[in-house]
Amino acid sequence: MGGLVFLDLDRLDLADIHDPQRLAKAVHRQIGPLCCAVPVDEIALKLGITEIRQEELDGCEGVLLTDRVRSAGKILVNTGRGPQAARFGIAHELGHFLLERHVLGLSGAFTCSLTDMRETRTARQHERQEGEANAFAIGLLVPDNQLLPFLKEQPEISSAVTMRSSLNISLEAAARCLVDRHAEPIAAVWTKGGKIRYAVRGKSFPWITRSTGDRVSSLSQTSRALGMAKSGTTTMREVPAAAWTSADIPELFEQVRVGKDGHTLTLLWATLPDRGAQDDEED
């Protein structure tokens, strides 16, 4: 596994933390600054997980076997979507393990689907728990000291690509993390065969009018890039806002990365109306 032998973690210090981001930060405080990918297996094994199995699974992404008081736990994760998704799965299940208020399923285990691994909602118990496990996983796999340099730069797909290799996380996780934490109003959209798979928005980004299964607008740079049938990443360019949203915004910029397999990742960057300036003009 090639982990860091000096890693010394104390689970007692983490026992009363119920906020997933604070919990991830507390783990990193114990470890100290890292300059490379986070050794998630070793962290899990130091914190009470006794076994991690990685196998190709059908129909679920990860399972945590444990008991109500978390005396010990075993993690099983799917390798079918690649090693980086498996690392995310381990971090996600470790989140369920450490967040002791998370309630086990009827089978006495957490069984997590692909939808669960993307959950961000906070309303119902199941979705809230999955959203918290994901927030913990991102906080654990992307330490603040390694994320901050990217948040100071203009939003760019290349940031997500660099994060993917330096942190050994998926491009999807890296892009979601950027969208979530960047101060600029940005959003990311994943498509396949010209149809939207799903989208994530930063807090200040306006609604994306199009939803899962919809074809991308012919006004979008994504549609144009797909038409050229070449893989690669475009520059960030202005597009008509109507390509993605019906919100009344002054400008919308779009950059797209076309993969070899018909998958694209689109980054959207909005300019929001400056309320103060508008009022001045009207006076």
Ligand SMILES: [Zn+2]
């Ligand atoms: Zn889960």
